[in-house]
Amino acid sequence: MNSRADDIRRRMMKRKKERERMDKMSDNRFFSTEEERHGFDRIPSYDMGPGEGGHPLFKKEVFLFKILASACLVLIIAIIFRSPSEKAVTFQQYVKHTMDQEFQFAAVSDWYENQFGKPLALLPAKNSGEEKENEVASDNEYALPASGKILEDFGDNGQRIMIETGQGAGVEAMDEGLVHFVGIKEGFGKTVIVQHADKSETWYGNLDKIDVNLYEYISKGAKVGTAMDSDDGLKGSFYFAIKKGDDFIDPVQVIKFE
Missing domain, CATH: 1.20.5 (Single alpha-helices involved in coiled-coils or other helix-helix interfaces)
Known part of the structure; x- marks a missing residue:
């Protein structure tokens, strides 16, 4: 029972x-x-809420290490700049030269577009809808900045040439590129500097009016400004220069002028 x-x-x-x-x-x-x-184990999730350690791609230890490494690098450079030794002087000159160099936006943008087919989003994009003015013949690689005659040769100053134009004549970009300077340059007056994909620069000085904006990507033949009128008001003129690296070169070697 x-x-x-x-x-x-x-x-x-x-x-x-x-x-x-x-x-x-x-x-x-x-x-x-x-x-x-369905009887299987739970798959681990990386969706973390507040207070659960943050995003898995962000590792606090790595972030702190990077901050520490950056601080050490700054400290080392500061010590080297305080050192009077000859080796330190050589390093100081290298750092100063590197910091003085312009970042080649146009060259990087052109390389990225050739490799991946689209301009890098962080860099100024080319305006595909912009029409090219005054197209040159197919056997001429560059566009003439303006029609006129040379009043001042490159040998007279070692930097630029002076081109005479008609009254109120427009000055056009020799090639496509990025406008990385708009303002007053000593010896050039009101100036526009365009940076090109081959790391060269074209300078357009002695302008009466500027028609482009800083960091604008312009096409070949785009109007950058207007030549300064002469004192009698019958003619105009502007300065034109080509710079490669740290040196100016004679524009006549690159472009065939009338």
């Missing part, structure tokens, strides 16, 4: 545990993943 009663109690306890387990599964069904509903 006792044995039968014990057996009944065991069955009741078993059913009670089974009900509790089923109730627990029912409560957790709304919070379980698709994998758990």
Whole structure:
């Protein structure tokens, strides 16, 4: 008799545990993943909320290491600049030269577009809808900045030539590139400097009016400004220069003038 009663109690306890387990599964069904509903283990998620350690791609240890390395680099450079040794002087000159160099936006943009087919989003983009004015013949690689005659040769100053034009004549870009200077340059007056993909620069000086904006990407033949009128108001003139690296070159070697 006792044995039968014990057996009944065991069955009741078993059913009670089974009900509790089923109730627990029912409560957790709304919070379980698709994998758990089909008997698989939960796949770990990297979606972390506030206070759960941040994004997995951001590692605090690596970030702190980079800050420490940057601080050490700055400290080392500061020590070298304070050192009077000859080796330190050589390094100082290299750092100064590097910091003085202009970043070649046009060259980087041209390389990126040739490699990947689209201009880099962080760099100024070319305006594909802009029409090219005064297209030159196919056998001429560059566009003439303006029609006119040379009044001052490159040998007279070693930097530029002076071109005589008609009154109020427009000055056009020799080639496409990035406008990286707009303002007054000593010896050039009101000037526009265009940086090209081959790392060369063209300078257009002695302008009466400027028609481009800083960091604008312009096409070959685009109008950069207007030549300054002469004192008698019958003619106009502007300065034109080509710079490669740290040196100016004679524009006549690159462009055939009339």
